[in-house]
Amino acid sequence: MPETIKNISRAPFRRVVQDLSENKGANILRYGWGKPDVISLGQGEGCAPTPDFIADACAQAMRDGKTHYGPVLGQPALRKEISDYYKRIFDLDLPSNRIFITASGTTAMHLALTSILDAGDEAVAVTPIWKNLLGAVEVAEAHTVQVAIDYIEDENRWLLDLDRVFDACTEKTKAILIVTPSNPTGWYMCENHMKRLIDFTRERGIWIVSDEVYNRAVYGKPRAPSFLDVAEDDDLLLVINSFSKSWAMTGWRLGWLVGPAFAEDVIRDIALYDNMGPPTFTQFGGIQAVKEGEDFIQEQMDQWQSNIEMLMARLGKNPRVKIARPRSTFYAFFKVDGEEDCIAFTKKLIDEGGVSLTPGCAFGEECKGWIRLCFAVSPEKLSKAIDRIEKVIGA
């Protein structure tokens, strides 16, 4: 810290920012980046570049002068296109005024949480969970109560005991946070549980914040259940979504939030003070993505599905490995017998195997010992990465 600041008795940054919990996943990623010849399956994104038909629409928008400030909640044409998309793919009637375009799913999440959490509030989070949600709760000076889904060894699958979520809610609970389909387990919530949960929250005035960015990445179905399927228009429900995963647009930083119509002004006000809305020209790429992207989504799913077969044929048969077949997303969450310290183990995989994965403890208190692997890579790269994992753990 600079000398001039050391002499001031007041802390230069907000206490909550100084005390932010460590992002163990990001730390291990950085650890791997520093080493030569490391295959990284630690980052949560596919290897495909954004398809040309999307990129071309964005480039054309720039040439057409769509380079000025735009409406804070997004281009009306994109809001309408997403509304049509919900009708076409989900058979849901969601008017444009319930759809708020954001500069990424992460921004949608921040807008959602900062609009509902006061300092001292509690948010119940179903874990394992994408760590950024927990970090955003910390930034809002609220507290997270974690409820873990269970790995059922006999059945080799993940299962949520919904009663544990109900039991975790107190008078201070302002929101329940769920990532469904789940990064990192590939589990997703069934419609029946969604219905029971929304009935529960409706009675108590609790928000559900549902991160559904992997909604289209479900194997054997066109899409996963959404809380929007079971909600009334005015329910306290905020659904986060993103162009990043299904349309291969991680670098674009484009997403959206769906909320009740009465939230529109509040979200607009916060977004105005946050970033004044998403970039203008990227949204024209977004329009093409939702309009014409179905073939591309299917292509990616086929590729990921065949990678699952490879994973299950190799790691799935390894006597030291516990791994449930991913039902959605492009992650496998697994455990290796005898390797209880996931930080030490992920470092060992980097140092001795040359492969970088994500430690499970990055996804919640009860996930120690688990490891996440992103299989949205070429089959050749995945095969080579598995060779390297097997070099460390045996085949």
Ligand SMILES: Cc1ncc(COP(=O)(O)O)c(C=O)c1O
């Ligand atoms: C569950 C979940 N939500 C949101 C995001 C981030 O989305 P975006 O790239 O739109 O910020 C990720 C990225 O890994 C994620 O796993």
